[in-house]
Amino acid sequence: MEENVLIFGHKNPDTDSICSSIVSEILDKKNGWDCTKAVRLGNVNKETQFVLDYLGIKAPELIESVEEGQQVILVDHNEFNQSVIGIEKAKILAVTDHHRMANFETSDPLYYNAKPYGCTSTILFEEFKAFGHSVERTEAILMASAIISDTLLLKSPTTTEHDKKALEELGEIAKINIEEYGLEMLKAGTALDDFSEEQLVCLDAKNMEKDGEKFVIAQVNTVCIDDVLKRQDKLEDVIKSKIESNGLSLFVFAITDILNSNSEIIALGARVDAVEKAFDKKLVNNRVFLEGVVSRKKQLLPVIDKNI
Numbered sequence: 001m002e003e004n005v006l007i008f009g010h011k012n013p014d015t016d017s018i019c020s021s022i023v024s025e026i027l028d029k030k031n032g033w034d035c036t037k038a039v040r041l042g043n044v045n046k047e048t049q050f051v052l053d054y055l056g057i058k059a060p061e062l063i064e065s066v067e068e069g070q071q072v073i074l075v076d077h078n079e080f081n082q083s084v085i086g087i088e089k090a091k092i093l094a095v096t097d098h099h100r101m102a103n104f105e106t107s108d109p110l111y112y113n114a115k116p117y118g119c120t121s122t123i124l125f126e127e128f129k130a131f132g133h134s135v136e137r138t139e140a141i142l143m144a145s146a147i148i149s150d151t152l153l154l155k156s157p158t159t160t161e162h163d164k165k166a167l168e169e170l171g172e173i174a175k176i177n178i179e180e181y182g183l184e185m186l187k188a189g190t191a192l193d194d195f196s197e198e199q200l201v202c203l204d205a206k207n208m209e210k211d212g213e214k215f216v217i218a219q220v221n222t223v224c225i226d227d228v229l230k231r232q233d234k235l236e237d238v239i240k241s242k243i244e245s246n247g248l249s250l251f252v253f254a255i256t257d258i259l260n261s262n263s264e265i266i267a268l269g270a271r272v273d274a275v276e277k278a279f280d281k282k283l284v285n286n287r288v289f290l291e292g293v294v295s296r297k298k299q300l301l302p303v304i305d306k307n308i
C-alpha cells in the first residue's frame, strides 16, 4: 500500500518529535495500518542523532511543505505556526500531543489524543499497551530517549508519574541503564561549539502568537551556561535580525543548564516587559538568571504568555 499519510513533529524537531514520529509509524503498522510514513520538518539535532546512531537507523525523510489535501498526523505539537508550511490546507487525521492547544483548527473530525504528560512518547507507550502490542528494543529505546529528552531525565517539573513508569519499563525492555544512557544522550546535545550563532538561535525555537503579537521562545541545553554567554553579542545580533524580519514583539533565548536545572535567559524586543513581569525581575544586560527553571512549556511559556 502506498504510504500516503505523513506523520511529523514540530519544526526544529527535538528528540520527541523525531522518535515519536517513527514510533507512531511502527504502532500504525502493528495496527495493520500500512499507509503512514514518518517524516521530519527540519535538521536532526545532535542529541537525536546520538539516538539514531545508537540504534543504527536513519532519520526520517525531510519535507519542506505539504500540498492541499495531504493527509497528515501530527505528533508533539498542534500549533500551526510550529507545523509544516501548508498545514492549514492539509487534512489532519490525528494528533498525539502533550502541549497546550492553540492556533489550531480543522474542518473535519479527527482523532485527538492529548495528555498533560511530560512527553509524547509516554502517550504512545500507553497506546502500545492499550492495543496489547509488545514493545521491541528499537521502539523501547526510541521512546525512552524521547522521555529522557523532554523530561531531562525525569528532573523537569513537566514529569508525571506516567513518564516515570514508562521510562522504567522501557529501560527494562531495552536492557539499558537509563541514567548512564540518558546522561550520555543529553550531553551529546550540548556540544554547541561548532554551531554558528544563527544555528544556536534556531536549534530549538518555537513560534508563539497571542492576540496578533508574535513571539519566540528558543532554548538550548548546556552543561556550562557561561560557555554560551561568551557569545552573547553575536547571539543578540542574530536575535535582533529575527525580530526585525519576522515582526516579533519578543524573542526569549533560554540557556538551560541540564546538570544543575537552571536557566539564564536573554530577552530582546519591544515586549521584554512581559518577561520582567513574568518573573518579577529586571533584565540586566538583557539577561536574567532563573533558578530551577528548565521547562519552556511549564515554566516559561505560560507566565510570559500571560503577560504579553
Ligand code: MG
Residues within 6 Å of the ligand: 010, 014, 016, 017, 076
Ligand atoms: Mg518537542
Ligand code: MG
Residues within 6 Å of the ligand: 016, 017, 076, 098, 118, 119, 120, 150
Ligand atoms: Mg515533546
Ligand code: MG
Residues within 6 Å of the ligand: 014, 149, 150
Ligand atoms: Mg523540548
